[in-house]
Amino acid sequence: MNKQKKVAFLTLGCKVNQFEADSVAKQLEENGFIVENEITSDCDFVILSTCAVTNEAERKSRQMLSKINKLAPNARIIVCGCASQHQAKNFEGKKNVSVIIGTSSKHLLPLILEESGAFVVEPPLDWEEMSAPLKHRTRAYVKVQDGCNNFCSYCLIPYVRGRSRSRPLESIIVECFNIAKHSKEIVLTGINISAWGQDINRDMIDLLSSLTTINARIRISSMEMNIITPQLIETIKKMPNFCHHFHLSMQSGCDKVLKDMNRHYTSAEFLEKVKMLKDAFPDCNITTDLIVGFPGETDEDFKQTIDTIKRAKFGYIHIFPYSRRAGTVASRKPNVDANVVKERVMKVTKLRDELEKEFLEKQLGTVQEMLCEQEKDEYIVGHTRNFTKVYLPKKQAEPNDLAYVRIDELYLDGVKGSLVEIVKDD
Ligand code: SF4
Structure with a gap:
């Protein structure tokens, strides 16, 4: 009898990568592989899911190869994810790397594990079916969408993950009902979940109203402000299981910077959506992401962002000092002085902590x-x-x-x- 092959995972980056790794692990187990919880010296394969969200993330992805080689010197390394889609050549020919597949075809991994070479193709136009393993007991992630059409000027995602594509509604419903048999909370996740449905003639209201009777808390990992409408709010009000936490990506509170970022809304429009949510759900928590020191951001622009933050009163802000990504539109502009960025990060972190305390005190x-x-x-x-x-x-x-x-x-x-x-x- 053939010895069962052992596989371990090293996953960097976002929840989508984690979901995909879990999903591949489930498929591999179904195909007779033993999936290890950690990388051990007797692993036959290690699957490295890479990230390209910043230059630093890409560098870290490359560094992981030596870590894997130390822990499992005889394992063949399979590299997938955004960094390998963006620059497959960074992984080609490296010690023990046998397969490079980029962001697509992960669902075919059980078939191509024994192959060698680079299978990096253009990301697909259609949804690639993947489902979550049933092992998570508390909070389970369900991927409902991949790719993005927004082309924010600082972001590589549309180039490495491809255009937005939605998981069919029926497939999401089946998976959520199955998960709810053993998990207490489901987090809908994706690269840009707000785009769910656009390519299949549906929208977020269709999705959420189909999940009203699921016996688990439902959370959305992140949203763009454009999907907050009176109709969506009415839909959520009818959902006894929906968690009133809205992570609305703002990125900047200054109109000029938002325009340079290609974000398609103004700070006033963003604040209006925040108000709509707070009026409808007084108990809600609104959190956001913020990029500090975007190219061209002046002191006055930053002051405007501070002002918008004070008015939005976020419960928490994920703060990212701007990180240049080669190949993006923003990368062609000169960077803001590093010390200025540092000072702004410190200032906004202080404000973030004060607002977080204010939010917690209200609880x-x-x-x-x-x-x-x-x-x-x-x-x-x-x-x-x-x-x-x-x-x-x-x-x-x-x-x-x-x-x-x-x-x-x-x-x-x-x-x-x-x-x-x-x-x-x-
Ligand atoms: S919405 Fe913008 S930042 Fe988010 S994935 Fe799409 S392009 Fe990138």
Whole structure:
């Protein structure tokens, strides 16, 4: 009898990469491979999922090859993901690298694992069917969309992931119902989820209204402001399972910079969407992404961004100092002085921390539903529906419980809570 081959994964980058790696792992197991939780010296294959979101991410992706070679000197390395799509030549001929497949055809990996060479092709125009493994118990990610048509001037994604394509509605519904049998929360994820449906004559309202009766909390990982409409808000209001956490990518709060970024909205339009959400869902948490020091951003532009942030009162801001990506439109413009960027990052980080504290203080005294995720020291750590991080004394609940908790005090990067009651399974 042939010995079963052992495979391990090293996955960098976003939740989409993680979902895809989990999905490939499931397929490999179904095809007789043993999937290891970590890279060990007896692995036959290591699948490296790379990331190209910044120059640094690409460099790190390349560095991982030596790490894999140290841990599993005899393993053949399969490189996939955005960095290998962008610059396959960076991986070609490197020690033990046998297959390079870019961002497409990951679902064919069980077939091509024993091959060698580069299979980097243009990203596909249609959806490549992939499903999540059923092993996640607390929070499960469901990929519903891939690619992007937006061409923000700083971003390589449309070039390496291809144009937006949507997973068929029926396939999403089936997967969500299956996952809900054992997971308490489903996060819909994609490269630009807001574009879901555009290529199949559907929209986010169709998607969300089909998930209303799923017996799990539903969360959307990130949204563009253009999909926030009165109709979408009405749809969400009818969803007892929807988590009121809206991660709306803003990137800049200055109209001139937004235009240079090719983002197609103004700060006033963005703030209007924030207001619509806060009026409709007073308990909601609105978080965002921000790029600091975009080429051409002046002190005055940055002040405008600070002003927009103060008005939006975000619960949290993911702050990214601008990182030049060769091949993008923005990369042709001169960079803002590195020290100026540093100062701006410090300033906006201080504001971010103040606003986060303000948001957390508003949660004090409320009773909220918490998904208990993992044990840490003497606590069970998890998140409420609006993504407040809660530390609950360990003995009060178990990982994977849903619990009503009273929010008592601020603690570390979240709050401390006390148990009101465990939510019973239906
Ligand atoms: S929306 Fe913009 S930043 Fe996001 S993936 Fe598309 S091009 Fe990149």
